[in-house]
Amino acid sequence: MSEIQIVRSHAGEREERTVTTGTKAWELFAEDAxxxxxxxxxxxxxxxxxxxxxxxxxxxxxxxxxxxxDGHDILRHSCAHVLAQAVQDLFPEAKLGIGPPxxxxxxxxxxxxxxxxxxxxxxxETRMRKIIKENQRFSRRVTTDEDALVELADEPxxxxxxxxxxxxxxxxxxxxxxxxxxxxxxxxNVGRSGEVAWKDLCRGPHLPTTKRIPAFKLMRSxxxxxxxxxxxxxxxxxxxxxxxxxxxxxxxxxxxAEAEKRDHRKLGRDxxxxxxxxxxxxxxxxFHPRGGxxxxxxxxxxxxxxxxxxxxxVGTPHISKEQTFHLSGHLPYYADGMFPPMEFEGANYYLKxxxxxMHNLIFRSRGxxxxxxxxxxxxxxxxxxxxxxxxxxxxxxxxxxxxxxxxSYVTPEQAPSEIKHLLAFILGLLxxxxxxxxxxxxxxxxxxxxxxxxxxxxxxxxxxTVLEQACRETGLDLVPDPGGAAFYGPKVSIQAKDAIGRxxxxxxxxxxxxxxxxxxxxxxxxxxxxxxxVMIHSAKFGSIxxxxxxxxxxxxxxxxxxxxxxxxxxxxxADAFSEYLHxxxxxxxxxxLRVEVDDSDDRMQKKxxxxxxxxxxxxxxxxxxxxxxxxxxxxxxxxxQENGIxxxxxxxxxxxxxxxxxxx
Numbered sequence: 211m212s213e214i215q216i217v218r219s220h221a222g223e224r225e226e227r228t229v230t231t232g233t234k235a236w237e238l239f240a241e242d243a244x245x246x247x248x249x250x251x252x253x254x255x256x257x258x259x260x261x262x263x264x265x266x267x268x269x270x271x272x273x274x275x276x277x278x279x280d281g282h283d284i285l286r287h288s289c290a291h292v293l294a295q296a297v298q299d300l301f302p303e304a305k306l307g308i309g310p311p312x313x314x315x316x317x318x319x320x321x322x323x324x325x326x327x328x329x330x331x332x333x334x335e336t337r338m339r340k341i342i343k344e345n346q347r348f349s350r351r352v353t354t355d356e357d358a359l360v361e362l363a364d365e366p367x368x369x370x371x372x373x374x375x376x377x378x379x380x381x382x383x384x385x386x387x388x389x390x391x392x393x394x395x396x397x398x399n400v401g402r403s404g405e406v407a408w409k410d411l412c413r414g415p416h417l418p419t420t421k422r423i424p425a426f427k428l429m430r431s432x433x434x435x436x437x438x439x440x441x442x443x444x445x446x447x448x449x450x451x452x453x454x455x456x457x458x459x460x461x462x463x464x465x466x467a468e469a470e471k472r473d474h475r476k477l478g479r480d481x482x483x484x485x486x487x488x489x490x491x492x493x494x495x496x497f498h499p500r501g502g503x504x505x506x507x508x509x510x511x512x513x514x515x516x517x518x519x520x521x522x523x524v525g526t527p528h529i530s531k532e533q534t535f536h537l538s539g540h541l542p543y544y545a546d547g548m549f550p551p552m553e554f555e556g557a558n559y560y561l562k563x564x565x566x567x568m569h570n571l572i573f574r575s576r577g578x579x580x581x582x583x584x585x586x587x588x589x590x591x592x593x594x595x596x597x598x599x600x601x602x603x604x605x606x607x608x609x610x611x612x613x614x615x616x617x618s619y620v621t622p623e624q625a626p627s628e629i630k631h632l633l634a635f636i637l638g639l640l641x642x643x644x645x646x647x648x649x650x651x652x653x654x655x656x657x658x659x660x661x662x663x664x665x666x667x668x669x670x671x672x673x674x675t676v677l678e679q680a681c682r683e684t685g686l687d688l689v690p691d692p693g694g695a696a697f698y699g700p701k702v703s704i705q706a707k708d709a710i711g712r713x714x715x716x717x718x719x720x721x722x723x724x725x726x727x728x729x730x731x732x733x734x735x736x737x738x739x740x741x742x743x744v745m746i747h748s749a750k751f752g753s754i755x756x757x758x759x760x761x762x763x764x765x766x767x768x769x770x771x772x773x774x775x776x777x778x779x780x781x782x783x784a785d786a787f788s789e790y791l792h793x794x795x796x797x798x799x800x801x802x803l804r805v806e807v808d809d810s811d812d813r814m815q816k817k818x819x820x821x822x823x824x825x826x827x828x829x830x831x832x833x834x835x836x837x838x839x840x841x842x843x844x845x846x847x848x849x850x851q852e853n854g855i856x857x858x859x860x861x862x863x864x865x866x867x868x869x870x871x872x873x874x
Contacts, residue, residue: 220273236261286311296337315451348416425459474762493609500775521588526568565591605759653694698724783833
C-alpha cells in the first residue's frame with residue numbers, strides 16, 4: 211500500500227504523520243475515547259467528518275471531542291436518530307419529519323395519528339436504551355436523488371426535502387441537517403450481524419455507534435408545524451437532551467429545575483405582578499399594582515438616566531398612516547411583523563411596530579444645523595408586532611410592549627464616539643439592575659441574500675467597521691452573527707448572563723444609513739451645504755416587559771430593595787401594636803419608601819411566612835418591649851433578625867439600602 215502525508219491535531223498538539231492509504235480517521239485518535247468525529251481543515255474552512263472517513267494525502271485532521279460544541283451537536287444529532295428509530299419501532303405508522311440538534315438538546319418531528327402522551331415517552335426512552343445497548347453502527351452512504359426517492363417512497367416528508375435539496379428552503383427550521391447543496395447521503399443503523407435496523411436521510415456526521423451515547427433524557431412533546439410554517443400540517447415534536455456523561459446530564463437537569471423555579475410566568479402569578487387575560491388577547495400582558503410599581507420605578511430611573519446622558523424626551527402616537535412606514539422601508543421589508551392595516555377616512559393606518567419613523571419626522575419638522583448634533587431623542591414608545599402564537603412566551607416574547615427607544619442623529623464623523631457613548635451608557639445601566647456578565651454580538655448582512663438588505667457595499671462596510679471598532683474598545687468578547695443585521699444596517703447586541711448562567715439578548719445599537727435617505731433628513735453643515743445625518747438606534751432594555759421578565763428570573767422574584775414592590779412589611783406581634791407600626795409606616799412613606807402593615811387576623815409567624823413568600827426585603831416587627839423602647843425587631847429576607855433597633859435607625863437602614871441600590 212502507498213503512503214500519504216497528513217497532519218493530526220489533538221489536545222493542542224499538532225504533528226505531521228505518514229500513514230498508509232486506507233487509514234481511517236478513527237485510527238489517528240484510537241487512544242482517546244472522547245474523540246467522536248474529525249474536523250478537516252483547509253484554506254476554505256472546516257468540514258466535520260465521521261471517524262470512518264478515509265484519509266487522503268494532505269489532509270489536516272483535528273479531533274472533535276464529545277464535550278465540545280461540535281461534539282455536543284454530533285452526540286445530540288445521533289441521539290435524535292435513535293429517538294426516531296425507537297418511535298418507528300413502537301409506532302410503525304409514524305412518518306419522519308426532521309431531527310436536528312439544538313441548544314442543549316435535540317428534537318425530532320413525527321406525523322402520527324394520535325399525539326404523544328407522557329407514558330409514550332417512557333416507552334420510547336426504554337426502547338432507545340435498548341438500541342443504544344445494541345451498539346448499532348452509524349454507517350454513511352452516498353445516494354442519488356432518484357434512488358433516494360425510491361428508497362424513501364414511504365416517507366413523504368423526506369421526499370419533500372429531497373425536492374428542496376440545495377434550495378434556500380432547505381434551511382427552514384433544521385431541514386439543513388437532512389439535505390444540503392452537495393451530495394445526498396443516507397445513514398444506516400447497522401446491527402451486530404450486519405443487518406440494517408433503520409435508516410434516515412441525513413448529512414451527518416454521527417457517532418461511530420449508538421453505544422457512544424453516554425447519557426440522555428426525553429423532556430417533552432409538543433405540536434409543531436412542518437418546517438415551521440403554520441400553513442403546513444401540524445406534527446408531533448419530541449424534545450430530548452443528551453450529554454457527555456451522567457454527571458453533565460444531572461447538572462443540566464438541575465439547571466432546568468432551577469429555571470422552572472424562576473419561571474417569571476409562575477412568579478408573576480405568585481407575587482401578583484402581571485397576567486395575560488384571554489379576553490385581551492395573546493401576547494398582551496397587563497401589570498397589576500405591584501408589577502406596576504416595578505415598571506414605574508424602572509421607567510422613572512431610566513428616563514432620568516437618559517436625560518443625564520443628553521437625550522430629550524419625546525412622545526409619538528400608537529398608529530400612523532402607511533406612508534410613514536414606506537418612507538422608513540419597514541413595509542417593504544418588515545410587513546410580516548406588523549399587524550394588518552385599519553382603513554379609516556380613505557387611508558390605511560398601521561399600529562406602529564417601531565418608533566424610529568416618527569422620530570425621523572420630529573427631526574424633519576424644522577431645519578437642523580450641525581451645531582445641534584448629536585441630536586438625541588428618546589421615548590417609552592408602545593409598539594405592536596405580529597408574533598406567531600407559537601413563539602409567544604410570557605413577558606419575554608409579546609405582541610405589545612414598551613421600548614425605551616432612542617435615536618441619535620449625528621454627523622458621520624460623530625458616529626464612532628456616539629456608539630462608544632451608547633455602549634458605556636448601556637453597560638452601566640445594566641449593571642445598575644444587577645447584570646454584570648456580558649459579551650457583545652455583531653450582526654452583519656448576508657451577502658448571499660441581497661434582496662433582504664438595502665444600501666451600498668460601501669455603506670455597509672463603513673457601518674460595520676465603526677460598530678466593530680467601538681465594540682472591541684470595550685474589552686468584551688465580540689461574537690459574529692453573519693446575516694443577523696436589520697435590513698437597514700448592522701447592529702450590535704449586548705448579551706447578558708443571569709444568576710444561573712443563562713444568556714439573554716438585552717440592548718441593541720443599530721447603525722442606520724437608510725432611513726435618513728428615505729425621509730430626506732438633512733442638516734446644514736459648517737460649510738453651508740446640506741448633508742445627510744447618520745441615525746443610530748439604541749434600546750437599553752429593548753422591551754420593558756421582556757426586561758422585567760428577565761429580572762424576575764434573575765432575582766427569582768427577590769428584587770433588590772430599590773425595585774421591590776413592597777420594601778418593608780410591618781408586622782405587629784398583636785393587634786395592640788398595630789397603631790405603633792402604622793405610625794412607623796407613615797414616617798417611612800414620607801421618605802418615599804414602600805411599606806405595608808399586616809394587621810390581618812393571621813398569627814405573627816404566619817405573617818412572617820407570608821412576607822417571606824412575597825419576597826419582601828425587610829420586615830419590622832414590634833411587640834410591647836419595642837413600643838416601650840421606641841424600637842423594632844429588624845428582620846431580613848434571608849431570615850436574619852436584629853432585635854431592639856431604634857425606629858430612626860431602622861428607617862435609615864432601609865432608606866440607605868434603597869438609595870444605594872443594594873442587592874440585599
